[in-house]
Structure formats: C-alpha cells, structure tokens
Amino acid sequence: MADEPTGNLDPENSWNLVKLLKDINQKNNTTIIMTTHNYEIVDALGKRKIEIVNGEIKKDPSKIIHKVIHSSKKNEHN
Structure with missing residues (x-):
C-alpha cells in the first residue's frame, strides 16, 4: 500500500x-x-483503476469494490 x-x-x-x-x-x-x-x-x-471522488466511488470497471462491500454487508446480517 x-x-x-x-x-x-x-x-x-x-x-x-x-x-x-x-x-x-x-x-x-x-x-x-x-x-x-x-x-x-x-x-x-x-x-485496474478505481476512482474515488469525495469519498464516493465514481469509476470501478471491475466492480470489485462493490462486490467487497456487498459481501461485507451480507456477512454482517448473518
């Protein structure tokens, strides 16, 4: 990092x-x-490039961040 x-x-x-x-x-x-x-x-x-502007994801061509966030939220509810 x-x-x-x-x-x-x-x-x-x-x-x-x-x-x-x-x-x-x-x-x-x-x-x-x-x-x-x-x-x-x-x-x-x-x-792979992810663009974040003012704390919001603006570009994530692979949708990897969205997958990680979705998976994390799903695990919180289990």
Whole structure:
C-alpha cells in the first residue's frame, strides 16, 4: 500500500519509483494499492483503476469494490 508515494518527489525520482513499483508488481505477481492524484502514474501502473471522488466511488470497471462491500454487508446480517 502506498499513499501518494510520489507526492514529494521530483519528476525524475517519481518515475524511478513508478518503474520500481511496476517491476515489483511484475516479478512478484504482487498487487499494489496506491492513492495518487497523478493520472500519468495511474496510467503507467494501473491495470485496474478505481476512482474515488469525495469519498464516493465514481469509476470501478471491475466492480470489485462493490462486490467487497456487498459481501461485507451480507456477512454482517448473518
């Protein structure tokens, strides 16, 4: 998990970090969860992208978050 990992980096080091994260993702088949306001980074890294605006899910093409929330609510009632 990474919260704005490039937020305080200069452009060169931002892209170095993006390359490192992408390498870790591919070599280890590891999921990376990251928050960012930089759409260039999202496009460079993301296969699955979920957009949240003001706490609301705006885009979730795979509907994965909706499935998790629905499953969680279902388990609360059992």
